Amino acid sequence: MQMILFKLNQQYYLISAASVEEVIDTVEITPVPLAPSWVKGLINLRGAVMTVVAFSDLINMPAPKENKNILIMKKDDQRKGLLIEEVIEILNVDSSKIVLNSDSKKKNPDYYSGVVSFPDKVANVIDINKIIF
Template sequence: MQMILFKMNDKQYLISAAAVEEVVDTVQITKVPLAPVWVKGLINFRGTVLTVISLAELVGLPQSQTNRNIMIMRKDDEQRGLLIDEVIEVLDVAPDEIQLGEEQATPYFTGVVTLEDQQTIADVIDVTDKIFS
């Protein structure tokens, strides 16, 4: 399956490319009063108003200071933007390459993948159900 490798707080993460429509550069975000802390605000995306969510804050990580990209996520007819540091590349990951560990016992982290060519590991994240609820 295709997964998008991206960086957040100097750590690498993977998310399924199936739910990602496209990746755009960060634009002006309009704050929304009384929204949850992880909702950064709204953007005008090609004439459509989209909610932008800080992925770091949603999954309980420190807020990043270098958000350069927004991943436009789609589920059915709805879209949301995920604020991240930057996309690195799109990878093909076999399901058996995803290793489960006890530290992934949160609803968002579903496993880890060892990236041999980069000599590092990346956490696999799935937040689709949360951001579209």
């Protein structure tokens, strides 16, 4: 399956490319008063206004120094932006390479699907739809 590999604070994450409509460079985000802390604001993407959510806030990680990309996520008729540090690449990942033992499932949140090991890094697999939709 195709997955998008991205980075946050020197850690790597994978999400299914099927849930991503497009990847854009970070644009101006208009803050929304009284919104939850994880909602960074609104963007206008070719005439469509959508909410932008900070991935770091959703998983309780420190915010990176710079967010270079926004993943435009889609589920049914809903679209939201996911603010991330940087997309690294799009990969074909064999689902049998996703490892999750029974102990780690008890300790990790619902959105955590496992890990994939690469020769030079390890990436957490995230079901982003369980977080933002």
